[in-house]
């Protein structure tokens with residue numbers, strides 16, 4: 001993977017600043033219109049004046065409410081974009097002023113509505129003092145406006161710092177293509193928003209605490225893989241035979257995140273249930289699978305066929321209990337697996353091993369089918385006792 005292109009979205013930082021600027025502009029308009037109505041009242045009746053005042057407070061109330069909802073949703077991402085300090089900052093400087101603004105705008109709405117109703121009452125309207133509603137407008141819009149302007153400035157400063165850092169990082173790897181630096185390139189690209197897969201660990205479902213977390217494993221880290229590599233010819237022969245026997249009966253994998261129905265499978269084990277018929281048809285493969293610690297606690301063991309042009313779009317699998325092995329059987333000249341923004345190519349007779357709780361995608365951009373033996377096996381960090389717990393768990397889905 002080569003570093004290139006312009007600076008991307010910097011992990012959504014620009015959207016974050018975009019929301020802040022939109023909020024500041026909107027509140028600025030409400031503030032301007034509000035103050036204009038209070039200080040230059042040229043209405044024929046006091047009722048129309050109070051109706052306009054009510055309108056201003058209603059807009060201020062609604063906009064504060066909308067932005068509170070937006071920030072409540074964004075606060076989780078704020079941490080990703082901008083660290084935990086930002087969550088603290090946004091909570092203090094944005095959420096609290098918005099709650100205050102909502103409270104004041106709500107009271108002001110009630111007050112102005114009362115004024116509309118009582119506009120014929122001379123004793124009420126004679127007490128009207130534009131300072132009070134003006135102060136309310138400043139409180140309801142001015143405080144969140146000041147907060148969003150402050151945070152916008154910090155956001156812009158952060159973007160400039162990130163850009164500067166990225167330029168320095170880029171220049172440090174720009175004159176080498178060394179494979180040994182591929183993780184550094186992947187990190188810089190992820191930071192810049194380049195690449196299809198999100199680079200940070202984030203399992204979708206049950207998170208098993210304390211397991212090693214890394215996107216790619218080397219096959220030497222799992223001693224049983226060597227036997228698969230030694231038996232490549234036999235596994236390939238069994239896969240070819242069972243696929244030609246099944247012909248059109250080969251199942252669709254039925255996965256949603258596909259560009260077409262291009263992912264097919266010949267299942268050997270699915271959700272720890274052995275497919276006795278298919279295992280019997282592939283004795284060498286079956287005997288090798290049985291040597292994987294934890295057998296048959298697999299999510300899937302299957303011959304996985306990705307047809308020409310097939311793309312399994314970026315996604316994370318459920319939980320982090322399993323690692324995935326792709327053992328290359330029939331491999332076209334192009335196509336790749338991408339995990340956490342790092343690409344590796346399938347090779348016939350070689351295994352790729354990755355943690356599918358990281359964002360990953362598979363691309364077959366060739367005009368031939370790609371066939372692998374796919375096995376989701378228990379993370380080797382799990383102890384025998386923990387494996388037994390998984391086996392005995394009354395219900396689990398992974």
Ligand SMILES: [Fe+2]
Pocket residue numbers: 315316317356360
């Ligand atoms: Fe997956």
